[in-house]
Amino acid sequence: MSERDDIYTRPHESVADFEFNSAVARVFPDMIKRSVPGYAETVAMSGIIAARYAQPGTNLYDLGCSLGAVTLAMRHALKNSDCRIIGIDNSQSMLERAGHYLALDDDGPEVDLICADICEHPIENASVTALNFVLQFIEPEKRLSLLSRIAEATCDGGALILSEKIAFSDSEQSIQDTLHHDFKRANGYSDLEIAQKRSAIENVLIPETEEVHRDRLKAAGFSQVIRWYQCFNFVSYLAVK
Numbered sequence: 001m002s003e004r005d006d007i008y009t010r011p012h013e014s015v016a017d018f019e020f021n022s023a024v025a026r027v028f029p030d031m032i033k034r035s036v037p038g039y040a041e042t043v044a045m046s047g048i049i050a051a052r053y054a055q056p057g058t059n060l061y062d063l064g065c066s067l068g069a070v071t072l073a074m075r076h077a078l079k080n081s082d083c084r085i086i087g088i089d090n091s092q093s094m095l096e097r098a099g100h101y102l103a104l105d106d107d108g109p110e111v112d113l114i115c116a117d118i119c120e121h122p123i124e125n126a127s128v129t130a131l132n133f134v135l136q137f138i139e140p141e142k143r144l145s146l147l148s149r150i151a152e153a154t155c156d157g158g159a160l161i162l163s164e165k166i167a168f169s170d171s172e173q174s175i176q177d178t179l180h181h182d183f184k185r186a187n188g189y190s191d192l193e194i195a196q197k198r199s200a201i202e203n204v205l206i207p208e209t210e211e212v213h214r215d216r217l218k219a220a221g222f223s224q225v226i227r228w229y230q231c232f233n234f235v236s237y238l239a240v241k
């Protein structure tokens with residue numbers, strides 16, 4: 001049973017910028033389940049998609065893997081594969097916990113966990129890469145070069161699975177923000193906790209519109225982009241090389 005997210009319940013003089021530190025890692029399964037509508041589906045469906053696009057003898061990457069939920073979903077979907085799964089995250093706290101979850105699991109191909117900056121770490125011989133609510137935390141000016149490196153390293157017919165919190169036109173944005181707020185309230189967050197989290201992530205999580213995502217994925221080198229899932233302001237895409 002994961003510990004409950006109470007980070008924003010404790011009194012704060014001021015709300016520091018959000019970071020994936022040990023306190024967040026401790027409550028992360030609870031936090032993301034209660035904060036991202038459809039999160040569990042994006043994890044489960046990443047396994048399904050990976051099984052379709054993985055190619056023998058290649059690498060599958062889970063970039064910004066956190067506790068390795070997508071890593072394990074891909075591993076279980078590729079039980080008898082000779083692929084290698086590589087989970088990368090720059091939070092040591094997250095990776096330590098991911099290692100514990102992995103140690104309890106022995107069902108599928110080899111998995112390596114690497115503590116590194118995904119904007120710097122080499123990507124090679126890839127058939128499937130997942131960015132599950134990660135690109136939104138990368139500085140916008142670095143996003144095209146990261147996606148281009150992924151596309152360059154991806155074999156023909158390979159794929160990128162991208163899930164993101166996205167931005168909308170002004171008229172839709174307020175409706176989506178309200179529904180997201182209602183989702184968080186229904187999951188037990190108070191108005192104050194929601195407001196504090198919004199302040200903490202506003203300079204850290206930078207959402208972009210679907211048009212920006214689609215255009216950039218094509219510019220990076222992916223030939224086809226489809227939206228396969230949406231739950232309020234959280235959307236999942238498949239980009240095929």
Ligand SMILES: C[S@@+](CC[C@H](N)C(=O)[O-])C[C@H]1O[C@@H](n2cnc3c(N)ncnc32)[C@H](O)[C@@H]1O
Pocket residue numbers: 020043063064065066067068069070088089090091094116117118119131132133134137138
């Ligand atoms: C919302 S969490 C991702 C959730 C995870 N992909 C999942 O499906 O459970 C964002 C993760 O990206 C990681 N991250 C952010 N920027 C990174 C970077 N430049 N390099 C590596 N990891 C990064 C954070 O440490 C955090 O674990």
Ligand SMILES: O=C(O)C(=O)C[C@]1(C(=O)O)C=C[C@@H](O)C=C1
Pocket residue numbers: 031032035036133165197198201205
């Ligand atoms: O948009 C929000 O309010 C969120 O809390 C989103 C989000 C995310 O998309 O990763 C932000 C930080 C945490 O990882 C959990 C959820």
